[in-house]
Amino acid sequence: MWFAALWDRVNTSDEGEFKSFTILTGPSEGHLSRYHDRAPVILEPDEFAQWVDPSENAAKLMAAVRPDRFTVAEAA
Helix, strand or coil: CEECEEEEEEEECCCEEEEEEEECEEECCHHHHHCCCEEECEECHHHHHHHHCCCCCCHHHHCCCCHHHCCCCCCC
């Protein structure tokens, strides 16, 4: 499973190099919405190239919450 994400690094005058990373979320759907109003955006392998290409419009990919990829189970 691959989550849509952004990363960056910057050199600051006080701390030096700082790296950051975030997993992008979209509105929760299906059974996930009972637990939270947001869910990670999931990418399929054939969408990777579109996600990393800055000339592509990623709006369709951002809508790809895909609740069917998650299983909700009671903890043992």
